[in-house]
Amino acid sequence: MKNKIDGHVHLENGPLNKEYVWEFVRSAQEKGITTLHILDHTHRFFEFRDMYKGVYESSPLQREWFEKKQVNSIKDYHKLIEEMKKENFPIEVKFGLEVCYCDKNEQFLKNILSQYPYDFLVGSVHSIDGFLYDMDAFSKELLWEKQDPTTIYKRYYDQIQSAIESDLFTQIGHPDVIKMYNYPPGYDLIETYEILAKCAKDHHVKMEDNTGAHYRYHHQDVGLNKEFRKILENEGVEIITASDAHYPEDVARDFDLLPK
Numbered sequence: 075m076k077n078k079i080d081g082h083v084h085l086e087n088g089p090l091n092k093e094y095v096w097e098f099v100r101s102a103q104e105k106g107i108t109t110l111h112i113l114d115h116t117h118r119f120f121e122f123r124d125m126y127k128g129v130y131e132s133s134p135l136q137r138e139w140f141e142k143k144q145v146n147s148i149k150d151y152h153k154l155i156e157e158m159k160k161e162n163f164p165i166e167v168k169f170g171l172e173v174c175y176c177d178k179n180e181q182f183l184k185n186i187l188s189q190y191p192y193d194f195l196v197g198s199v200h201s202i203d204g205f206l207y208d209m210d211a212f213s214k215e216l217l218w219e220k221q222d223p224t225t226i227y228k229r230y231y232d233q234i235q236s237a238i239e240s241d242l243f244t245q246i247g248h249p250d251v252i253k254m255y256n257y258p259p260g261y262d263l264i265e266t267y268e269i270l271a272k273c274a275k276d277h278h279v280k281m282e283d284n285t286g287a288h289y290r291y292h293h294q295d296v297g298l299n300k301e302f303r304k305i306l307e308n309e310g311v312e313i314i315t316a317s318d319a320h321y322p323e324d325v326a327r328d329f330d331l332l333p334k
Contacts, residue, residue, distance in 0.1 A: 080326050081111040082172070082196060082247060082282060082316035086118060090146060090154045092161070097322040099163055105326040109166040111194055111316075116173050119148040121186065125179040128204035135212040136205070152190055168193035172247055174200045175237040183242055196282075197237040198247030202229045208254060208291075224260035227252055231266050238273045245280035245314055250299050254291040267302045271309035281311055285328040286318030296331040303333070 080102060088094040095112060102110040116122040117140065130137040155169045173183060175197045187195060200206060205217040207226065217226065230252040237246060249270065253259075274281050283297040297303070298313075306313055315332065319325045 077108050078106055078326075078329075079109040079111070079315055080107050080317050080319070080329075081109075081194075081245065081280075081314040082284060083110065083112055083319040083325055084172070085112065085114045087320050090114075090150050092154075092157060095154070095158055095167075096161075098319070098325055099165065099167060101322040101325040103164050105329075107165060107326050109168070110325070111168050111170060113170045113172045113194075113196060114151060115143070116171060117143045118146055119151065120144060120146070121148045122174075125174070125176065125182055128176070129201055129206065132204040133212070133216055135216065136209075139206070139209065139211075148190075170194035170196060170244075172196040172198055173243070174198060175233060175240070175243075176201070177233060177236040177240075180236075180240055180242070183240075187242060194244045195242060196245050196247045197240070197243035199230055199233040199237065202226050207252060214255070218255060218257060222260070223257040226257075227259040227261075227263075231263075231270065235270060235273055238270065238277050238279050241277060243279060245282060246274070247282055247316070248284040248286060248318060249281050250295075250302055251284065251287050253295070253299065254287045254293055256293065263299075264301060264305070267299075267305045268309075271302075271305045271311055274306070274311045275309050279311075280314045281306055282316040283313050283332060284316040284318050285332065286316075288331075289324070289328050290318070296328055300333075 083098055098112060126140055130140040170192045207213050207217055234249055285297050287293040288296045315329060317325055317327045
């Protein structure tokens, strides 16, 4: 059987225990996945609190969101990983972390990420100068309706490039998810895609073909924008399929709609 990967699934909405991990593994096996990458967001863990200061100080709405997310120590997660490494899985299962990247936190991240041997590390950009861009409850009010979309897009892709160049990550999470609400970028993104593709190739970083924006935000693209995907392929960048599943039932969701 050809290796079929789901490179990005979250434990975020459940407990850090064996039973919950097995729910994702069984779902993956049922859907023909042969390699599963399990992770969680850094915002779940107390040890990463300092790097979110710009987010929770930017708005009471964002502070409320953040405080609800802070529920565990990273030590709890590491303990779970060690326990799961002893399990006899029917498929290959790897454990990593999705890191909210911001260039000003790079030294902090270098120090803390070196403390544990993760199987993989996903670098993702989730905020623009302190404002979360993908929260249905408040992102349009706080960000999209106040700033020029062109500025938002350019800041996003500048941070994606910095994440690649940091050499902290094995893959980049949902690299064009900034399109999710269908705000027009206001400029041609082809040059940006070409720069990112060359950068990813030079730094040996995988780029996700992430279906989350399609099924969670109803964007017409299933995974990467077709031009971005073509440019990555032409440059020889490794592309990794990812569902961004936050629940076991969403593992490999819409993979059948991705280009063959």
